[in-house]
Amino acid sequence: MSGHAHHKETFITKYIFSQDHKMISKQFLITGLLMGVIGIGMSLLFRMQLAWPGESFKIFEVLLGKWAPEGVMDANIYLALVTIHGTIMVFFVLTQGLSGTFSNLLIPLQIGARDMASGFMNMLSYWMFFLSSIIMVSSLFIEAGPAAAGWTIYPPLSALAAAQPGSGLGMTLWLVSMAIFIASSLMGSLNYIVTVINLRTKGMTMTRLPLTIWALFITAVIGVVSFPVLLSAALLLIMDRSFGTSFFLSDIFIGGEVLHYQGGSPVLYEHLFWFLGHPEVYIVLLPALGITSEIIATNSRKPIFGYRAMILSILGIAFLSTIVWGHHMFVSGMNPFLGSVFTFTTLLIAIPSAVKAFNYITTIWKGNLQMNPAMLFSIGLVSTFITGGLTGIILGDSTLDINVHDTYFVVAHFHLVMGISSLYGMFAGIYHWYPKMFGRMLNKNLGYLHFWITAVAAYGVFFPMHFVGLAGVPRRYYDYTNFPLFDELQDTQVVITVFAIIAGFAQLIFLYNFFRSMFYGAPATQNPWKSNTLEWTTPVEHLHGNWPGAIPEVHRWAYDYSKLREDGEYIIPGQDFVPQTVPLIDGEEDSNH
Amino acid sequence: MTTFLAIIVLILVAIAVWQMTKIFELSQVNADNSQVANDKDNKLNGYLMFAFLVFLYILMIFSMWKWGSFLLGTPASAHGEDYDNLMAISFVLIFIVQFITQALLHYFAFKYRGEEGKKAMFLAHNNKLEVIWSIIPALTLAGLILYGLYNWVSITSIDEDEDPIVIELYAQQFNWKARYAGADNVLGDANVRLIDIAKANVLGIDESDPYAQDDKITTELHLPVGKKVLFKMRSQDVLHSAYMPHFRAQMNCVPGMITQFAFTPTVTTEEMRVDDGIVEKVNTINEIRAEKRAKGMDADPYEFDYLLLCNKICGQSHYNMQMRIVVETEEEYNAWLSEQKTFAASMGKEDTKTETTEAVAQVELVSDEEAKIIGVN
Numbered sequence: 030m031s032g033h034a035h036h037k038e039t040f041i042t043k044y045i046f047s048q049d050h051k052m053i054s055k056q057f058l059i060t061g062l063l064m065g066v067i068g069i070g071m072s073l074l075f076r077m078q079l080a081w082p083g084e085s086f087k088i089f090e091v092l093l094g095k096w097a098p099e100g101v102m103d104a105n106i107y108l109a110l111v112t113i114h115g116t117i118m119v120f121f122v123l124t125q126g127l128s129g130t131f132s133n134l135l136i137p138l139q140i141g142a143r144d145m146a147s148g149f150m151n152m153l154s155y156w157m158f159f160l161s162s163i164i165m166v167s168s169l170f171i172e173a174g175p176a177a178a179g180w181t182i183y184p185p186l187s188a189l190a191a192a193q194p195g196s197g198l199g200m201t202l203w204l205v206s207m208a209i210f211i212a213s214s215l216m217g218s219l220n221y222i223v224t225v226i227n228l229r230t231k232g233m234t235m236t237r238l239p240l241t242i243w244a245l246f247i248t249a250v251i252g253v254v255s256f257p258v259l260l261s262a263a264l265l266l267i268m269d270r271s272f273g274t275s276f277f278l279s280d281i282f283i284g285g286e287v288l289h290y291q292g293g294s295p296v297l298y299e300h301l302f303w304f305l306g307h308p309e310v311y312i313v314l315l316p317a318l319g320i321t322s323e324i325i326a327t328n329s330r331k332p333i334f335g336y337r338a339m340i341l342s343i344l345g346i347a348f349l350s351t352i353v354w355g356h357h358m359f360v361s362g363m364n365p366f367l368g369s370v371f372t373f374t375t376l377l378i379a380i381p382s383a384v385k386a387f388n389y390i391t392t393i394w395k396g397n398l399q400m401n402p403a404m405l406f407s408i409g410l411v412s413t414f415i416t417g418g419l420t421g422i423i424l425g426d427s428t429l430d431i432n433v434h435d436t437y438f439v440v441a442h443f444h445l446v447m448g449i450s451s452l453y454g455m456f457a458g459i460y461h462w463y464p465k466m467f468g469r470m471l472n473k474n475l476g477y478l479h480f481w482i483t484a485v486a487a488y489g490v491f492f493p494m495h496f497v498g499l500a501g502v503p504r505r506y507y508d509y510t511n512f513p514l515f516d517e518l519q520d521t522q523v524v525i526t527v528f529a530i531i532a533g534f535a536q537l538i539f540l541y542n543f544f545r546s547m548f549y550g551a552p553a554t555q556n557p558w559k560s561n562t563l564e565w566t567t568p569v570e571h572l573h574g575n576w577p578g579a580i581p582e583v584h585r586w587a588y589d590y591s592k593l594r595e596d597g598e599y600i601i602p603g604q605d606f607v608p609q610t611v612p613l614i615d616g617e618e619d620s621n622h
Numbered sequence: 623m624t625t626f627l628a629i630i631v632l633i634l635v636a637i638a639v640w641q642m643t644k645i646f647e648l649s650q651v652n653a654d655n656s657q658v659a660n661d662k663d664n665k666l667n668g669y670l671m672f673a674f675l676v677f678l679y680i681l682m683i684f685s686m687w688k689w690g691s692f693l694l695g696t697p698a699s700a701h702g703e704d705y706d707n708l709m710a711i712s713f714v715l716i717f718i719v720q721f722i723t724q725a726l727l728h729y730f731a732f733k734y735r736g737e738e739g740k741k742a743m744f745l746a747h748n749n750k751l752e753v754i755w756s757i758i759p760a761l762t763l764a765g766l767i768l769y770g771l772y773n774w775v776s777i778t779s780i781d782e783d784e785d786p787i788v789i790e791l792y793a794q795q796f797n798w799k800a801r802y803a804g805a806d807n808v809l810g811d812a813n814v815r816l817i818d819i820a821k822a823n824v825l826g827i828d829e830s831d832p833y834a835q836d837d838k839i840t841t842e843l844h845l846p847v848g849k850k851v852l853f854k855m856r857s858q859d860v861l862h863s864a865y866m867p868h869f870r871a872q873m874n875c876v877p878g879m880i881t882q883f884a885f886t887p888t889v890t891t892e893e894m895r896v897d898d899g900i901v902e903k904v905n906t907i908n909e910i911r912a913e914k915r916a917k918g919m920d921a922d923p924y925e926f927d928y929l930l931l932c933n934k935i936c937g938q939s940h941y942n943m944q945m946r947i948v949v950e951t952e953e954e955y956n957a958w959l960s961e962q963k964t965f966a967a968s969m970g971k972e973d974t975k976t977e978t979t980e981a982v983a984q985v986e987l988v989s990d991e992e993a994k995i996i997g998v999n
């Protein structure tokens with residue numbers, strides 16, 4: 030591929046079956062956002078049930094139909110909503126919605142490539158993602174209802190249609206959808222890896238890559254290592270379900286009869302699931318951290334503090350993330366000795382995480398902070414990442430996990446550290462790169478509103494949840510009123526739900542801003558945030574092939590913000606940033622040594 | 623009432639949003655339309671960052687004050703005290719780190735808010751600092767790990783010399799049963815393949831196993847205070863989890879496998895009912911329940927009881943799969959246990975009271991089946 034190609038484009042090749050990474054990135058983003066609307070909407074519905082258990086709501090009747098007779102939510106659909114909410118948020122919004130969008134947009138642009146290594150595979154990756162989204166959503170409309178065994182779909186509950194209505198066709202669709210999703214994710218990831226390794230422009234050494242690219246690159250590596258394991262777990266589960274094998278099942282009596290399964294173990298499934306499941310947390314989180322690194326540095330007008338330490342901690346997290354999965358299984362019945370090992374590795378992973386948090390704070394220190402909405406969301410991410418990360422110290426400790434495992438304490442923990450943090454990272458990325466994607470600016474005032482309401486409400490939802498969990502309240506309960514012990518918490522449940530509704534509505538501000546600005550936003554300038562990275566050297570108007578002329582050569586790292594010469598003047602007089610394309614000046618030392 | 627409150631809150635929020643938009647807009651008079659933050663934005667959001675820090679502090683302190691009492695209270699098992707200690711230490715550490723880091727983050731965001739012409743400090747790295755903040759967490763965590771593992775090992779290693787009382791916890795959609803090992807303290811062999819509904823052998827106990835004859839099946843879990851109990855968990859259908867929060871105890875029940883957990887109950891139900899924390903808690907709960915009753919809802923006065931809850935999603939009535947636990951003195955325990963029927967008796971091997979037992983078992987079975995079909999509501 031050279032220059033910008035001069036072949037004719039039709040509507041279909043430009044907007045639908047596009048092989049251009051920028052268009053594919055937008056496709057991922059918009060699909061991800063739509064899935065996000067569904068996922069968050071579901072959480073509001075089941076939060077209403079928790080705050081006002083058994084009460085009749087018109088909206089239940091309208092949205093859930095026969096699953097809410099007379100407007101009262103049914104117990105099975107509650108579990109189904111929780112399951113699909115979790116699945117959609119983790120996989121569809123924060124895996125492909127986040128990685129798919131920003132890997133596609135940023136990898137070619139920030140490393141200086143004309144496109145992804147394989148445009149075709151990239152297109153295929155999106156369309157498989159789209160297909161899996163459609164299947165997942167369509168499972169909501171079938172007679173027996175969608176999968177309802179939790180997003181972890183542990184067998185035998187997920188394997189036996191007799192165990193719950195959602196384990197029939199609903200579960201089949203879930204598995205099919207996820208199998209396609211995994212294929213999509215693998216194609217995307219392989220493409221990202223190959224592109225980063227092979228297509229960097231002249232001068233763009235690995236240690237000059239922006240941290241976004243490092244994060245997206247390592248995320249892809251983790252995905253390639255761990256998603257196939259989930260795929261095999263899903264395939265084995267399909268075999269158990271449909272072909273009578275006994276990988277995960279043994280000695281079961283259900284529906285008045287003994288089933289033939291013998292010799293399998295649900296614990297095996299748990300190991301396979303969490304071998305992906307835990308790395309998945311980082312697949313969701315690392316891109317957000319990479320995005321945030323970039324945005325905090327740019328908006329602090331300072332280099333990211335400890336660039337190499339940041340890379341090392343990404344690598345450390347990536348490696349450790351594959352050997353901590355057992356912390357989800359301390360009370361699964363596995364050998365307690367394994368529990369000790371996983372406690373050890375889990376608490377180790379806190380160290381690179383702590384390094385990251387400290388480095389963000391130091392980057393902000395003595396900066397000249399430009400409070401753009403992207404910056405606010407990045408600071409918000411650091412805040413929720415710390416709050417959520419700290420409780421990981423409790424959950425990672427096998428002893429302490431005994432009594433908080435599967436309670437609301439866990440729900441609070443993972444929402445803060447991975448859900449909200451990654452969502453903030455995604456928002457930060459959208460506010461920051463919107464001008465690059467759409468050639469227009471998002472309205473900043475709406476951005477501020479969106480951030481501040483969300484920031485307050487998110488803590489309002491998830492902070493109290495810790496205490497609900499510490500009081501011994503299990504998660505995935507449809508109704509707590511059978512336990513007088515939990516009566517005390519009813520007010521708190523209402524508070525949480527009210528904040529959740531506020532948080533949900535705050536996202537409408539964002540959606541309005543997002544869609545309106547596409548057409549009416551202020552036109553973007555080429556480099557609105559005065560950033561050093563290569564994507565801002567491309568024209569505002571999208572070109573196939575990205576740069577009109579030759580691809581620029583890179584001469585320095587991405588973080589020369591506010592760098593001074595010996596005489597105290599900026600490297601480029603009057604300008605506090607030095608784009609990566611600017612050669613070192615006489616006597617200047619490379620900052621990244 | 624709550625609905626009404628919620629509506630009020632929503633309206634207030636809407637007003638707040640509207641007011642905030644105005645503030646943001648006012649701060650924009652004669653600003654350019656570039657949508658890039660200017661000094662006014664930096665200042666406003668810098669101050670808001672500081673306000674947010676205050677909000678976080680208030681939230682944390684308020685939460686501890688308001689919700690601190692939701693915690694489970696006095697632990698009722700021997701290892702529970704160590705558990706609570708470890709939890710307390712971890713929490714103190716977490717709160718210290720949380721207070722400090724959030725303060726630094728938001729204060730810096732406020733202090734270093736951007737101004738036209740201000741110069742940021744160029745600081746790319748500092749090896750000493752980075753080493754320090756890798757090592758401090760590493761050491762702290764090492765301490766926590768060691769203390770945690772010490773507890774973990776002592777909780778999970780089961781010393782047969784202590785001669786624990788062996789009790790099986792049997793889970794099925796959606797109820798619990800307990801099986802006592804009887805005088806020999808050995809559970810008879812069992813497998814769900816041996817379940818024989820017609821004969822009311824609902825746990826699938828091997829009728830020919832001599833150890834099984836004196837086993838006793840109950841629907842309430844009674845434990846003698848001060849004696850170590852070894853639970854053997856079994857599940858009939860899907861995963862369940864036996865969660866006994868007051869005892870700081872939990873273990874999954876896995877079909878095809880026997881899992882185990884042991885602890886020593888240290889506080890009887892009667893003693894716990896007069897525990898200060900629990901008394902206060904129960905009073906609050908009863909006030910709430912009295913209010914509910916006044917509104918015509920059905921909410922009997924509450925008396926404290928230990929509970930076993932299912933804590934692994936297991937289907938429709940997962941949310942109501944519970945069993946009462948009674949911790950009592952050894953005499954009370956023995957008296958209660960001697961009233962329970964042995965497996966042999968319920969199978970009709972001893973001719974005493976055969977008919978009634980079978981009838982009871984049948985009734986129980988029917989209600990189980992019903993529970994499965996209609997869900998326990």
Ligand code: HEM
Pocket residue numbers: 069072073076111112114115116118119123178179180181440444447448449452490504505506529532533
């Ligand atoms: C307005 C925002 C959100 C609210 C109010 C919310 C609320 C909840 C609640 C209350 C549960 C637990 C339900 C239960 O266990 O019974 C839950 C489950 C879950 N949520 Fe969210 N959530 C939100 C956003 C997110 C985000 C951004 C993520 C992304 C990671 C996420 C991922 C999950 C997952 C993985 C589960 C577990 C599902 C399961 O138990 O199978 N949620 N959510």
Ligand SMILES: [Cu+2]
Pocket residue numbers: 306307308310353354356357
């Ligand atoms: Cu994990």
Ligand SMILES: [Cu+2]
Pocket residue numbers: 862863932933934935936937939940941943
């Ligand atoms: Cu359950």
